[in-house]
Amino acid sequence: MRIGILGTGVVGQTLGSGLTQLGHDVTLGSRSATNEKAAKWVRENGPHARQGTFADAAEFGEIVFNCTSGNVSLDALRAAGEANLEGKTLVDVSNPLDFSKGFPPTLTVCNTDSVAEQIQAAFPGAKVVKTLNTMNAGVMVDPALVPGDHDVFLSGNDAGAKAQVSDLLRSFGWRNIIDLGDITTARGVEMVLPLWLRLMGAFKSPIMNFHIAR
């Protein structure tokens, strides 16, 4: 599959590497077509890897991933271009964390709204699926890093898009995929981040994940 990734940070690079290793063609998108982090990632990830602007990546992808900070995701997606997102599955892994006053960060949107809902409202032609935001980037593409059973959540309005994303998740090795429901359920998974950050502090490691026992 052709996949566009918006974001050159650790999440974009890690998901991009995981997807190229599965044989997908990936364009890593940035504000600049010559972003140095993306250029290094291309050099290290072989023939399936390329770079471009946010618009290049979104146009290239049959599926598009949003791997930018939740505070700037709408700006990045506007730069990607509404027409380049039309009809496509848009996987949102962002979190609305504001670190401007230090640690712990606050949430810039919560309770009655979420970044995922804001994206869905701003780009009604895209099929937004929220997933993977509740864990460290390394765990996203290699769930076996955390021993035992643990879970990944899914939120979105389009059943077909969620099925497509579930297939990708299974190809990374995910077995426990919990479909929470429509895109409003993204509020819960975005608001779990304050807990996740405190768990990382308590365990002194980001290699962990949630498991829902019932």
Ligand SMILES: NC(=O)c1ccc[n+]([C@@H]2O[C@H](COP(=O)([O-])OP(=O)(O)OC[C@H]3O[C@@H](n4cnc5c(N)ncnc54)[C@H](OP(=O)(O)O)[C@@H]3O)[C@@H](O)[C@H]2O)c1
């Ligand atoms: N770190 C983790 O393990 C983890 C886990 C789960 C979820 N997340 C979430 O995943 C997302 C990505 O995290 P990250 O640490 O990989 O990257 P990040 O530093 O949050 O974001 C990097 C991207 O944001 C773009 N960006 C920065 N300012 C911008 C602006 N004003 N307008 C448009 N784009 C802008 C950058 O563009 P350029 O390429 O042009 O510099 C870059 O591509 C975040 O929402 C984070 O909360 C992270």
